[in-house]
Amino acid sequence: MTPLNKPIHLGTLFDDMAARGSTTAVRLSRPLDIAPEAGVELDVPSVSSLVRRAAGWFAEAGVRSGDRVAIVKRNHWDYVLLSCAAARLGAVPASLSAHLAPRTLETLLRRLDPALLVTDTALLRGARDAGHDPSAHAARTLVVDGTVEGALSLGDVRGGTAPPPRRPHLDAPLAIMHTSGTTGVPKLVVHSTRTIMRRLAGFESHRWPILGSRRDDTVASSISFAHGRALAWTAGVLWLFPEAISVITAPDWDEAGPALRLHRPTTLEAQPSTLVRWQRHLDERGEGLRRVRLFISTFDAVHPSTVRAFLNASERRAPVWMQGWGQSETGPLTFRFLTRRSLSRRQGPGPTTRDLGRPIPGRTRLRAVDPATLLPVPPGTPGLLFCRTDALCPGYVGEEGRWRDKLVGQWWSTGDIGSIDRTGAVRLVDREVDALAEGGCLEIEDVVDERLPQVLECVVLGVADGPPVPVVATEDGTLDPGVWKEAVVDLPTMADPVVLTWDDLPRTGTGKVRRAALRESLGLPSRTRATGRWT
Incomplete structure (x- = not known):
């Protein structure tokens, strides 16, 4: 495998694509934070030039090979470009979401001990106002969009010349990203060139039927670009020379709607929570989705009604929804295609998206085991899901013992409860830490x-002693008690619902509900029926 036929080298990713003659247009819902003067229409050679300039900024700021560069700023695709710039110097970029609470960010920065913190004025000032100064945990701090006391600005480092690119060993640390943190402080996941570039991006750079990007595609993405998914997506998609990529940086319809209508994607990947926010706008201004042939959802569970709404918004004869299941540590483990027809079938109380498909052939293996004995359970019986994959991350920063504890031989605990039938199909029940006494x-x-x-x-939310507590979000924070009781009459016994608004729910950078934080805000005990051993 060489750079001529697969994206391998993160630091020279855009150089390599430009050398291959990429004609892909890059269309942004708003200008890059690190180069607002570049506008919203870019091409691969101009992005390549920007990465080289950013590598020069980092070199001027004192970054050297082997250093860690922490990146935490407002969500945008320039997370990827800054990661490429750091990797070009032989440094290891660590992408941290701006959604992290200041105290949590402080904890992660202590573990990273970065030579450089790259941030923006709003985040740095906001954290300082909250009594947590992230710049105190980095040798130097670079602010990309202004000036802040005690930090470098881009004006201080412009003109720096980057040395020739360095390419790390295949198994050396290449990039660091964090897990969602729904149950507490996120883990810092280390990936290598072998795992994230060869295994994950390399898989996406094939022209697979349905999944592979086509030369006439406009490929849109609206995700947390601090997530490792952004690196694999960028490398894998752009390597196939689609006509354009469309980057949407915020879930707000005021930004997303115009971008979708202007660029009219043919494939669309977005976080499930983002899709839920967009769903209510499909009837009024959903024309931007008429050309979509492929929808992709990862990061979190997605409800059947959401899948159905977006498939119906497409005017394609047979649009497809690809639902992937995996983790930051492993990349995708299974995938399943959903269609309008498959969503019309009833499964139990209703259609479900908890059937996750089968392991990716030749790439992943799964087994379900008894959580107490770790012995395999019979087909179709719920158990703790373990996986084997060559894309498994080589460790956690500052928590090496925690990483090793999740390995049993060569099998890695996903922390999910699910069943595997005789055909290999996986059905998800719950996270082990969220498990209920009855139902899921x-x-x-x-x-x-x-x-x-x-x-x-x-x-x-499960509780140790008593029925689980349902928390529901509505537009106005109200719900008729009689309507609720009628809807759940045949479900396991639950406490009366807590009704909130959408904005009341604490979320991660990828839109997942932070269940531990929600539990704490409601005054519920932290102890549940689960062991929490595998988080």
């Missing part, structure tokens, strides 16, 4: 979503 959180949440369209989000 995800199934209950699916049914509520299907039966109560006015509920924007339902989160079921």
Whole structure:
């Protein structure tokens, strides 16, 4: 495998694509924070030039090979460009979401001990106002969009010349990203060139039927670009020379709607929480989705009603929804295609998206085991899901013991409860840490979503002694008690619902509900029926 036929080298990714004659247009919903003067229409050679300039900034700021560069700023695709710039110097970029609480960010920065913190004025000032100064945990701090006392600005480092690119060993640390942190402080996941570039981006750089980007595609993405998914997506998609990529940086319809209507994607990947926010706008201004042939959802569970709404918004004869399941540590483990027809079938109380498909052939293996004995359970029996994959991250920063504890031989604990039938199909029940005595959180949440369209989000929280507590978000923070009781009459016994608005739910950078934070805000005990051993 060489750079001529697969994206391998993160630091020279855009150089390599420009050398291959890429004609892909890069279209942004707003200008890059690190280069607002470049506008919203770029091409691969200009992006390549920007990465080289950014590498020069870092070199001027004192970054050397082997250093860590922490990146935490407002969400945008320039997370990827800054990561490439750091990797070009032989440094290791660590992408941290701006959604992290100041105290959590402080904890992660202590573990990283970065030579350089790259941030923006709003985040740095906001953290300082909250009594947490992230710049105190880095040798130097660079602000990309202005000036802040005690930090370098771009004006201080412009003109720096980057040395020739350095290419790390295949198994050396290449990039660091964090897990979602729904149950506490996120873990810092280390990936290597072998795992994230060869295994993950390399897989996406094939012209697979349905999944592979085509030369006439406009490929849109609206995700957290601090997530490792952004690196694999950028490398894998652009390597196939689509006509354009469209980057949407915020879930707000005021930004996303015009971008979708202007660039009219043919494939669209977005976080499930983003899709839920867009769903209510499909009837009024959904024409931007008429050309979509492929929808992709990762990061979190997605409800059948959301899948159905977006498939119906496309005017393609047979649009497809690809639902992927995996983790930051592993990349995708299974995938499943959903269609209008498959969503019309009833499965139990209603259609479900908890059937996750089968392991990726030749790349992943799965087994379900008894959580107490770790022995395999019979087909179709729920158990703790373990995986084997060559894309497994080589460790956690500052928590090496925690990483090793999740390995049993060569099998890695996903921390999810699910079943595997005789054909290898996986059905997800819950995260082990969220497990209930009766039924599963995800199934209950699916049914509520299907039966109560006015509920924007339902989160079921288990408690150690007593029935689980459902938390539902509606537009105005109200819900008729009689309507609720009628909808859940055949479901496992639950406490009366706590009704909030969408904005009341604490979320991660990828839109997941931070269940531990929600539990704390409601005054619920932290102890549940689960062990929490595998988080």
